[in-house]
Amino acid sequence: MDILEHINAVHREVSRTGETATVLMRRSYQADPEELWDALTDPERMKRWFWPVTGDFKVGGSFQLQDNAGGEILECEPPKRFKVTFGGPTSLLELRLIPGANASTELELEHTVSELPAPGGAGALYVGPGWEGGFLALAMYVDGTFPTDRTPVEVADDPVMVDFNEQSVRAWMVAVRDSGTTTEKDLYEAAELSMNQFAPGREL
Template structure:
């Protein structure tokens, strides 16, 4: 994996509207919309690059990601978009696809949240992007590798997530999100630093990040 190439392939934004905080990620994939949609929604394909997903996968149904979040399927317009709750009723995930130039697909992921990021925690500001953004960065890389044919039959997404290479990728992802937060002017440096410590412990255990030297 070319870590910096993968980091730079994604456009990242943060915003706060009322009580809702959102992260928005955009990336171009080399594949037709239908191909990317199928990779995102077919359980047999999802387990190849993301994680096993079970449930009644239709509008009104629910899903469970093995070892991760569950949710309700609110809206679905194949092959353009779907919207689900993700881990709770005030955590909403929407994925949107559109045809790009040639045989490319323009991908957007928007995750909006209200309230504390975890029970008993502080109210969520845009620094909450550091809790979810690196995880979604990893998912977007997995999808890119799968669409490019770089995922073999013996590929294990869970094992890969704990590899030194992915931990190094996670550190660069956290750095990227910190830069986005600082540039946005939507939160304080103190809040960013506190959230970065939590993100590093979650995604890069045992690594200390120098927040004053991110370049």
């Protein structure tokens, strides 16, 4: 896997309004919106590349990722966008699918979180690298390179994925620094925690 190719395929932005921080990501996939939407919302397909999920998949319903976060389904416009709470009412996640050229689709993820444990935009380091791993897994699933004999958790623990996560944390450090939303001290402290979570054993 060309790690830098996948790192460079993602556009990252970090912003802050008061105590609310927003992470924005974009990546293009070689799949039409309907196909990508199905991969993102069909529980049987999601568990192959992302995570087992259960719930009542309609507006007003709820979902639960196995042994992970859950939330409420606030808005849904297939195959264009959906918006949910993720892990709590102050954490809002929206995915938008934008048709591109040659049957491609641009996927845009916006995660807005209030009451982050890290000051300012440094909190992006707690969520950005995690979602980026999901973006990579989706790309591998769409192009047929995601291993069919391993679970997403097993793939996530692969040394190559840990290398990817390390580079992702470093890329998010640049995005946070460029946003001007936090101090260098708070950025570095959040980055250390992020590295310990997503790439254990690696140092800044």
